[in-house]
Amino acid sequence: MYSFGRGKPLTLLSGGALLVRSDWAHELDQLFPPHPVQTDAAFAYWAKCVAYNAAIHPFSYAGLRRLPFLALGQVAYRALDAIKAMDPAALARLPAAYSRHPKQSSAAQRAITDRLRSIAAAAIDLPTRLARSESPLLRYPVLMQDEAARDLAVARLDAAGLGASPFYARSLVDISGVPGVTGQTAPNARLFAGRLLTSPVHADVTPNDVEHMVSILGSLHVG
Numbered sequence: 001m002y003s004f005g006r007g008k009p010l011t012l013l014s015g016g017a018l019l020v021r022s023d024w025a026h027e028l029d030q031l032f033p034p035h036p037v038q039t040d041a042a043f044a045y046w047a048k049c050v051a052y053n054a055a056i057h058p059f060s061y062a063g064l065r066r067l068p069f070l071a072l073g074q075v076a077y078r079a080l081d082a083i084k085a086m087d088p089a090a091l092a093r094l095p096a097a098y099s100r101h102p103k104q105s106s107a108a109q110r111a112i113t114d115r116l117r118s119i120a121a122a123a124i125d126l127p128t129r130l131a132r133s134e135s136p137l138l139r140y141p142v143l144m145q146d147e148a149a150r151d152l153a154v155a156r157l158d159a160a161g162l163g164a165s166p167f168y169a170r171s172l173v174d175i176s177g178v179p180g181v182t183g184q185t186a187p188n189a190r191l192f193a194g195r196l197l198t199s200p201v202h203a204d205v206t207p208n209d210v211e212h213m214v215s216i217l218g219s220l221h222v223g
Contacts (some may be wrong), residue, residue, distance in 0.1 A: 004090070006052065007137045010101050012093055013045075013052060015086035032085040037085075037092050045089035061163070075170065075179040102136035108205035112140050113215040122149075122221035139167065139198035142217070147194035149220045154197055156216050162209060163200040168193055 002019065004012040020028060054060055054141045089194075105113075116125040116154055124143040127133040144150040150166065157164030171189035173181045 002098075004086075004094075010097055012086075012097055013048060014089040015090050018083060035085070035088045037088045041087070041124055042089045042092070045087065045093075048205075049093075065158075067098045075168065077175050079177075081180075083162045105134060105136050106203065106205075108199040108203075108210060109137055109140060110212040111207060112199065112201065112214070115210055116142065116217075119218035119221065122219075137201055139165070140201050141167070141196060141198045143192070143195045144197060144217075144220065145195070150195050150210060151199050153217055153220055157197075157199070157213060160212060160216065162213050162216075164213075165198050166193075167196060167198045 002017040004010060004015045004017070006013055018028075021078065031099045055064060113128060116128070117124060122145065125133075126141045126143060127135070127137065144153055155168055171186050171193045172178050173184050173186045173189065174193075
């Protein structure tokens with residue numbers, strides 16, 4: 001399963017791809033025959049995309065995150081009760097979305113990788129540690145020394161308008177309703193989730209933003 005939902009590296013706002021064995025392909029084509037895109041549905045989908053792109057712009061999103069009733073950034077478990085064909089309007093945009101998907105790391109990502117070397121004691125550079133620094137990232141993940149340092153970093157980066165996020169701030173055992181994890185303590189998962197923060201790497205992130213971001217993270221080193 002590969003999700004095309006909101007916030008994913010390749011997003012169509014909904015739907016996803018179910019990977020199957022090649023000998024099942026014909027059967028699935030019969031279960032989910034293609035449907036033509038209706039003009040009104042295509043316009044409604046276009047309008048939704050315009051609204052989404054406006055909402056995730058750094059200036060817009062910074063304000064929206066401060067509205068608690070929107071619950072932005074919160075993770076809720078919802079069971080997948082059935083598999084059905086994707087919205088034809090969204091599916092029609094898949095080739096264009098894939099062609100625009102980053103094929104190489106952004107200038108901001110490369111700058112963050114370079115500057116994090118100077119604060120290695122304060123923050124663990126996960127892409128470099130995992131030998132993935134050359135791969136294009138949606139956001140740049142780092143591990144702080146502990147949860148208190150992570151929370152303080154997020155607060156200071158947010159106050160500076162630098163778009164930090166804890167991303168997956170809770171482990172699966174702390175998300176209500178997830179099957180198969182009830183009663184587990186998962187100390188390592190909780191420790192990892194409590195230390196993780198991510199920063200943006202999109203085209204609007206400037207060299208000055210990177211310097212400010214790394215300066216804030218480096219100032220939180222203790223010991």
